[in-house]
Amino acid sequence: MKRLFNTNFNNETVHGMLLFLRIGIAALMLTHGIPKLQGLLAGGEIKFGDPIGIGVEPSLYLTIFAEVGCSVLLILGLCTRLAIIPLIITMLVAAFIVHAQDDFGTKEMAFHYLLVFVFLLFSGPGKYSFDSLIGRSSGQSSGRRRRSSRR
Incomplete structure (x- = not known):
């Protein structure tokens, strides 16, 4: 019972779980970004919203940048904190602007x-x-x- 309620952290486990979380959440985000990228590369008509008033194409490009480019950086753990900022902005726009009028169940994934x-x-x-x-x-x-300069 004592082991079940133990709150001590094992650093290796924490680092392993951060790796698991980073790869898992970025892979899930790629499932949203890759279809948008494929649609853009197919050269068809662009059907995307303009939630913040910068135009349909720039909105799509920024979303693809965040959902694909930043997700790949997140998987690698490269420029992680900088890569997360566009992802946070994208999810804020999705939750509070794109789905502003929708019920909570629709917004829930963006909040997750x-x-x-x-x-x-x-x-x-x-x-x-x-x-x-x-x-x-x-x-x-x-x-x-530093060590060599002290001598």
Whole structure:
């Protein structure tokens, strides 16, 4: 029973779950973005809304950028916090503008994505990411410079 209610964190498990969450949520977001990208590449008539008044095409391009491009960056854990910002904006527009008049059940998916993206914005990508590799390599090289300059 004591183990069931244990609240101690194992760092490796947390980093593993951040990896799982990043890949899972980004893969699910790709299921929304890839059909839009395919429709755009097919060259047919663009049928998309203009929720924030910048035009149909720019709205579609920005949505594809967020849902496909930023999702790929999120999977890799590369520029994670910067990549999450367009995803958060996209979900805010979806929840509060595109589906403003809809019932909560329709908005709910956008809120689910939004919650996870905000969590990842604050938590970061975790140890198993390119961001972590880049951070470690730059931290080690600056550490060497500091040590050698003290002598």
